[in-house]
Amino acid sequence: MNNKVIKAVIIEDEINALEALLIRLKNSVFNIDIVGTADSINKGIEIIESCNPDLVFLDIELPDGNGFEIIDHFNPPDFDVIFTTAFNQYAIKAFKVSALDYLLKPIDGTELNNALQKYIERQSKPVNSNSRFQVFTDFFSKNKNVVNKIVLPNVNGFDIVEISEIIYCCSDRNYTEVHFCNKTKHIISLPLKHIEEILTPFEFIRIHNSFLINMSHIKKYIKGKIAKVVLTNDIVLNVSQVNRNNFLEFLLKAHK
Structure with missing residues (x-):
């Protein structure tokens, strides 16, 4: 049991949800104090x-309207956010590229506890979330082909990076090395x-158990018993x- 009391607000217009x-929150292992609920942006x-x-x-x-209007109103927000959504897969990619927390409806108890645990851990190393919200809204409001940044979590917080600047990624057990131009x-x-x-939506492809490469940075492909690629670096x-x-x-396909 985590004894820290978390003051929480729920903004949800579907009564069943x-x-x-x-x-779920009542049965959670965390000490959640629901201090208010709302069913609209204005009430929220x-x-x-x-x-x-x-x-x-x-x-x-x-x-x-859109829940992000609440974030804009409190720019910058002095509270953390966990999104609850029944969105389609395209929108889920927006959450992933922005490293924002989300829960898919119907909400699973284990996933809820995991999200709350991540919230607790973030409190020891708080970071500015504004850029993450901006990356999300850019992705969600525009065609993915014009989105040029993503948010990648690191051991101390987050990196906001240009997708085109990533050449390849390399596995290091439970961590990943991201190599730039x-x-x-x-x-x-x-x-x-x-x-x-x-x-993957940005034309990155796995070529090996240990390597994920940006197709835009392939310089040469070498055939052989052990095939190889030469990258722009x-x-x-x-x-x-x-x-x-x-x-x-x-x-x-990429070069047709």
Whole structure:
């Protein structure tokens, strides 16, 4: 049991979803004090201003607009946010590239506890969330082809990075090394599989169990018993037999 009392507000217009979340929070291992609920943007702003919560559970689609209008109103917000959503997969990618916390409806108790645990851990190393919200809204409001930044968690907080500047990513157990055009690298506190899910929509492809590359940075492909790619930073990486056919198919499509 975590004894820290978390003052929370829920902004949700669907009564069934609200009641389900209240039950999940009551049964949570965390000490949650629900100080208010609201079912619209205007009421949500009022309840946040009057209750000063630590954490807001925020639905995106509300009767009088988009939940991000609440974030804009409190720019910058002095509370943390966990989004609750029934959005489609495209919108879920927006959450992933922005490193914002979200829960899919119907909300699972284990996922709720995981999100609350992440919230607790963030309190020991708070970071400015404004840029993460901006990355989300950019992704969600524009075609993904014009989105040029993503948010990548690191051991101390978050990095806001240009997608085009990433050459490749390399697995390091439960961490990932992200290598950039300027010859720097960032250590991301996520496994490569998770980074792959984030970057795949931007024409990144897995060529090996250990490597994820940006197709825009391929300089040369070398055939052979052990196939290789040469990237624009002159790094040479192996292409595994398991990934070779998928990689070549992707490469041919990209250059048609």
